Amino acid sequence: MVVLVGPAGSGKTTWATEHLPEHVVSSDDLRRLVGEADNDLRASADAFAVLDDVVARRLRRKLTTVIDSLGTDPARRETWRRMAADQGIACIAVVFDVPAAQLRRQNGDRAKRVPDDVIRRQLAEWASVLAAVRAEPFDAVHDAEVAALVPRSMTTRAKSAPVAQVATSAPDGTTAPDARRLTFGLQIPQFTWPGGPTEMGERLRSIAVRAEAAGCGSLWVMDHFRQIPMMGPAWADMLESWTTLAHLAACTSTLRLGTLVTGITYRNVAHLAKIVATLDVLSGGRADCGIGLGWFEEEHRAWGWPFPDRSARYAVLEDALQLLPRMWGPGGKRFDGAVLSVADTSCYPRPLQARVPIMVGGSGERRTLALVAQYADACNLFGEPDVVAHKVRVLHEHCARFGRDPAEISVSHLSTVLVGDDPAHVRVLVDSTRPPKVSAERHTRAVNAGTIEQHVARVARYREAGVDSVIVSLPNVADDGAVERFGRVISACAS
Helix, strand or coil: CCCCCCCCCCCCCHHHHHHHHHEEEHHHHHHHCCCCCCCCCCHHHHHHHHHHHHHHHHHHHCCCCCCCCCCCCCCHHHHHHHHHHHCCCCCCCCCCCCCCHHHHHHCCCCCCCCHHHHHHHHHHHHHHHHHHHHHHCCEEEEEHCCCCCHHHHHHCCCCCCCCCEEEEEECCEEEEEEEHHHHHHHHEEECCCHHHHHHHHHHHHHHHHHHHHHHHCEEEEEECCCCCCCCCCCCCCCCHHHHHHHHHHHHHCCCEEECCCEEEECHHHHHHEEEEEEEHHCCCCCECEEEECCCCCHHHHHHHCCCCHCCCCCCHHHHHHHHHHHHHCCCCCCCCCCCECCCCCCCCCCCCCCCCCCEEEECCCCCCCHHHHHCCCCEEECCCHHHHHHHHHHHHHHHHHCCHHHCCCCEEEEEEEEEECCCCHHHHHHHCCCCCCCCHHHHHEEEEEEEHHHHHHHHHHHHHCCCCCEEEECCCCCCCHHHHHHHHHHHHHHC
16 A cells, blocks of 8 residues: 655656556546545545545455545544555555755645635644654655566565574584575476577577576476466476476476475375486486475376365375485385385485485475475475565474474575566566456466565565565566566675
8 A cells, every 4th residue: 555645736647657557546546436526625535534444445356556635644644554555565654855945836736726825834843754754664654766567565664573593414414513594496387488489499498507507506397287276278388397308308407396286196106216317317416306295186187087076185295294305215125114015125326315305396285395394305385475474484383393404494484576677677578478457467466566675675585484485477478588687686685
């Protein structure tokens, strides 16, 4: 929510119309609606009652809302801040600190001039109004020219959470004593690119090479055999995950390679162990194994795979978390778990890493994070910073219950981001990437569109929440400059 604050004639309506025309709720317009004209002061009480009702209804729908009124009444500002806070939405003030001479000139150019005595009174009070606004608990206070439309994760303050100092994984699988540094990864969930399958291999190679040069430490693909509904139609191009990672291993030298995440129902678990071990050997020790319950029932039905109930899938997942390290270790002893049995666990050549890191996808607090605390090396979380901070606290509680040092577990966060050079460029990218029939505002939120500076601030909030690995997918990843702009975010976070 954006609250415009400034004397009459300071340019608030012009600014709102230019920057966010679809999101403005205007007190003047509502006076015209409930009274005789937009300057019918007798209709002010009714106009503001309607304004507050409209604002409340928009906020419940999580819609960006710009309040175009004087904004000089502290009680009204407090009411609007409270309404935004109740819906978990950032409330930002945009102030119009216009010199008195300019304000009078702009008022003189209006079709309906504000009386001079009203302008004099507002100017006399303006210094104290401005000081009060800057002291009030808005999420941010901007001068008019620096405000921008950004998703909530880039504007709200993350609730503080204890952040463990965690150790860095060395190439041999041991842990180094220094604090875990922040790392970045790129996920590629879509392959419907210009040129189609004929150019797909070369384009994928180019993206990976550019990601490596931009400072990404890891590259991830989904483990699906047809496109998932959130990303496109079932017939959209989708590459098999582990084959794709083998291709990427051959054209990169430092990127860690993994799936976000392999469904535990898709493959025999011992066979999965062999696939991962092979990738680790051929990549020079760069494999990560992401696994999860599997959720896409339609995909299972389409290809004839059984889709057990959730409890049964959890049982397989827990066995797999114990079987996989056994397969990658020396010897070939039998494994008998709750539901999985393997007569011979030998797997040669063994991975080059002493322990291939296992990431568990999902953030269920009762079972999934408990399995992470017992067996895994990493977890991947979703959501806003306050949600992630809560999940990290739950994970630490499970660690305490199982006697596990939370410093041994990496916490990653996956989201879609769109990175622009400046607010105008962000708007161009939003318009060029948004699907048909999806509003610019909704798409902005969905892809976390923002400038490089805003993404740096967003990363800081996730870091505060306990994240040490930021993984993103770029909706325009195949476009020139997209990966490189994210690289500028990485560089800025490292400086």
